[in-house]
Amino acid sequence: MKLKTLQILLLIGLLLVGCKSEEDSGSEYNYTLNVALTNSPKAWNPHTWETSDENYIPSYTTMGLYQTGLSDDRKSFKILNEMALSTPVDAGKKVSTAEKQKYGYTGQLNDAGLVYDVELNPAAKWEDGTPIKAKDYVESLKRLLSPNMSNFRADTFWASNFVVANAEAYYKQGRITSEELYKYIVNTNDGVPTTRDILFDNTYILNLGLFSSYFANIFPNQKQGSLFNVLASRPRAAKPEVEFAAKRILDAVQYYIFNYVELSNNSKYSDVKVMTDLNEESLLNVDIDIYSFDVNKVLVRTNADIAIDLNDSSTYEEYSTNALKEDLTTFVSNMTAGVAFQSSWCWKLPLFAHMQNNNTVDFDEVGLKAVDDYALRFFLKQKMTVEDLQFSLTSNWLVRTDLYDKLTKRFSSGELSATAYATDNANNYMSYGPYKLESFQKDKAFVIVKNPNWYGYHDGKHVNQYQCDRVITQIVANHETEKIMFMKGELDTLSLNKSDTKDYGRSSRIKYVPEPYTQKISFNSDRETLRRRQEQTSDNDNKTILNNLNFRKALSLAIDRREFANNATAGSQPFTGLLNNQYMINAKNGETYRSTAQGKSVYKKVYGQLGGDNGGTLLNPDETGDNHSGYNKNLAIKLVKQAIEEEKLLEDGYRDGQTVTIQFLTSQSKEESETVRDGINYLESAFNAVTEPNGMHVSIINKKDGDYYNTANRGAYDMIYSIWGGATNNPYGLMQVYIDANFAKNCEYGFKGHQGEINLEIEFSDGSKTTKTYYAWFDDIVKNLIEPSLSANPAQSQLDEYNRVHNKRLDVLAGVEAGVLSRFEAIPLVARSEASLNSYKVEDGTQNFVTFVGYGGIRETKFNFTDAEWDEFLSHHNYDLAEEYKK
């Protein structure tokens, strides 16, 4: 009984203690926005952020030098001056001779787009009222680029078109870096590398374990992307000479390490007594100068199947640098991938070079200077237009340096440091945007309130903006919980999943946020791979028919994309192209690629006019379809018939009675995901609707594969969903994922890696035609056909030249898009968009989705209710708005 009494007393005690605490009144706020996130950000430091969650808090608490906002018509965007007072001004003529030398400029700089002055907004302050001056930007950059910090966002200043002079050199200073040699080969005729820095010791390095983007791009079957992985994962059916070359390279490294590397100093080799003790792990990450094979005696096998036996001289021979080059050439050239794989110098492709990064780079040499308290000067390495620079400066690297330094910690080993700035709690961070971080409770919630020291509340330029005075963001991992909170009025937005759209798809509060992604099905079309996969199944299964173009086209025409979007997505829109409506070709006026004549021409090039197209002579006029969404069941049936006839002529082709089994790899299984299940059900039914009239049955076999992109890259698949999107102001760049032979993640196996060999004829607007390889066309749209910069008041000749290049570039873009689509390896289904509900409390700034601005964001959000009125509204509806949101 005593125990029981004690328990009761404890419980009462706990409750009494609780009654003493304060409660949240919240009365000082009128317009609170309640939002939910699935994950808590681990940090929100502008120097380290990687995920969108980590950029969430800065989206309220910081402000770019420039910002995109809604234009007056609310249908397009404009660039606003925010932390900057005015647009950047070309300052080329102000550059001194010493500065020219320091930043490596030659020639005339006036209006060259290399040096810009940006005047800062003198009213900008930190949340504690301290003015923000030019030196704050410079000092923040110094920390971002610090070689001892290894900040993830450092490459913002050199890895895109925004290249600040000496930023990369400063970041990499003092290090001897192993750089991927192929990156410095600019002359593809002779393969001689040129470098921005000196080759440290004029050697080429063989390193089996070092990551190289070359390996990752060309041989992406291993995430590690090292030469060892590539050698070890050579195809089983590799040619004998490839096997031999690979084994000799491994022999040479093993022999070299055992005989010429000081093993006793490294515990990794503590168990190595004889050469064969060197296992795979111990062969990695040793730099070997390839010329040392001429200086040191190194033995390799003479027969692919017989390892070195030192007692039998017929099993080995002495190696040399030239022999290594030959073996590398054999190996690389037989991988049939990449642009230079058949060049005479292709042996250099997997190698590295030691680079001595200049260790005297001072931060003073980095191209950002404080001209005075409120003016910055950017010295760029690469020309930029004013608009491009403004876009680059919409994100801000500014940090409160005293706090940043105070929170910087040294690691327990190595020379690196890292800062806890913008982590863990609000005291570790300083805001300077329209809002400030008031509290941060990890994994639970953070509260953002208006920052009274933000200039925008006093400058008269932000009238009727930022009505919201508090944002409470809760971490809600469970969707059903989030839905209940929304229906009770505790949240103001709710992302809808597929089942939700059944109930709320017709709600007046629904909105769709288009994404730059196109969801496609991608087929394996490589006949040899399909045949091998087919051999592993029963005799009654067929896969090789996927190699047949007519069959793939038939499958594409079998899909009613509207039905697919309704059945298997939460708000995505039917789509037949690779580049959806989000991609702009002119950021100034918001012109989209799809609205151009070239963009519009793609559909006809790929599908003809399905409303009246008879597929050549396949259909009678009364059999044609009547839509323009890539769906034509009648034509698909005819194409299947034609494909079957073609396949029957082939030895490994389709035979009557076989089932076409399509292994469909997905990240979640159909048992786990309703979306996957519904997608498979729809596709299987659509495919069979056009094959069964021809006596063929198609079976889609789902297999869960969390790494399915990489599996597809190896050709170990029949079909996957491939979903690509990119920067919406660069439609040209996105084509890399389809037509750049070096792009690692290209997954249309059968086309992948051959883009440098397969020709495509493109007809230009002027009627002329040119044939080049896909890869050559890619070079054109990203390198050769670049519109010239226009001055503020361009002459007619300048405009004519701009338009000529611009139209030609668009012609090529549309040509390659149509070319890729006409192969029917990548078959678009929908343009992805996310559906969500807005609560009755809030309204977006515009009804039209605007690229770069969305629906206006927090800047334009308006409230229909104050917090008190909203409580009353909820009470009136008994805290259940589920039925209201269905209306």
Place this chain on the structure above:
Amino acid sequence: MAITFVIIFTICFFLVRLMPVDISQGPGKDPTTYEKMRQAYGYDKPLIDQYLIFIRNIFYPYYKDANGVTYSVSRFGYSWQIDYMAEPNKMLFSKMAPTVIINGISILISIPLGILIGIYMALKKNKWQDYVLSVLVIVLISVPAFVYAFILQYSFSYKLNLFPTTMPPLMNGMSWFSPSVQKAMVLPVIANSIGSTAVFSRFMRAELSETLTSRFMILARSKGMSKFEAVVKHGLRNSMVPIFPMILGHVIGIFSGSIIVEQVFGVPGVGKIFLDSILQHDYDVFLFVGMFYILIGLAGGLLADISYGLADPRIRVGGNFKNE
């Protein structure tokens, strides 16, 4: 116990350090950055060195660099993935409060309630009350806690609006003991308690039923004791021998959170931390949290062994006793 802990810790340390390191390769995928990060994480050194450094840092958390400058470092490493630069010990303990409070109250409710129901069922054995409760207990044991969680949330929070949907954020001086926070804890406490209550009922019923049929119970009644006296003084005490370690096990479980219940009710507790550390390859966190729970488990095992003696003085642990 200490030796067992050291052995387990050592095995865990080496196994964890043998796993691949998931390091963002940094700007431009610079291989030297990757290598520097490996050095910073301490993964470039031989395993035994890493082990010794880890042990040294626990007792002497300082690092002297090549220039002889000494820096203080974390005793247990850092989190890289879940909570950037946070020390694993601080991470775990900062999340412990809501978990302990909810689990603590759950235990205070579920154990006595479960035992009382079990006693009642034993006393009413094979009567309709026993049948009804037995069926109910089996149902409650069979249904997982997250199902209760959803049902409770949907019914009492959404439809009846009696409780908050999730635990409110701690703002404006609120604490874990603020009335609104405690009100929000009611549903997770109930969700956590239902299963335990059912388990204790079932065990108590089984043990007490058996005890009540023992000869010594008949003897006690024949000596003139009332049924209440006999049950309390003899029946219950004997039945508690196997129940007592169970209670201890639950009390020790106060430190571990339920992933689903915490997620559903928005409790920022420790439930997810262990799983996240594994899924996100946050090895220092994984190691610390794993070791913490192993230590608790070992201590619990020890206490359970000792507790047998408390429940039944005839049971002794260790010593040089002889059979009498």
